[in-house]
Amino acid sequence: MAHETLAAWLDIAVVDAERSRAFYTEILGVSTSAIPMSDEQGSYNDHCLHAVKDGPALAGVCHRRGLNSAVPAAWIPYFRVASLDAAVARAVVLGAAVIDGPRDCAGTHIAIVRDLDGAVFGLVGA
Template structure:
């Protein structure tokens, strides 16, 4: 998670029904370093400081979304998620802890696009 500026894009996540294929495709296409954590998730990209900029995960039958989601940093995760719902969004992934601190959540915007939030 590279940018601490509120409301900035801070992370991306690609949820694929074939994560090994997606890791190989994007790693080769964009020259990303890929660090596989386990059979379900890998960290990818590098912001020049040795930090990943996103991840590619295995979408299972209960995955909250498939495809690409961009995560935006917010000061108050719960308030931002409630505001998204009040504006017509729908919760997809309830707040979850993030290794290293903070939490993330995912909602669908009114068009069905998965959007992530990172915050406290």
């Protein structure tokens, strides 16, 4: 199983995603694309970061609201697993805490977990 578990994504959830998008665009020299979102407060955009314009999305800069309201404001690595539900259940048995999910996110099934030392990471179902 370990050889199938790969880093799949990075993202950060912040209070002001527009400010963070501008910051990371300047620092990293990347381009961005908007992801339309909405919650009970209205519509807004989260953002994908791209190494090259119109290239594959490499990371996300998200508002810490709506679906991401429980997500900590830190860069979170996501790891691909064969079975999200099995991986989350096993993490809990081993002493981890589920922060968010499992839930659907942009056509992907994800969960965010805090490990035994407090480190936060995401799991993505294959």
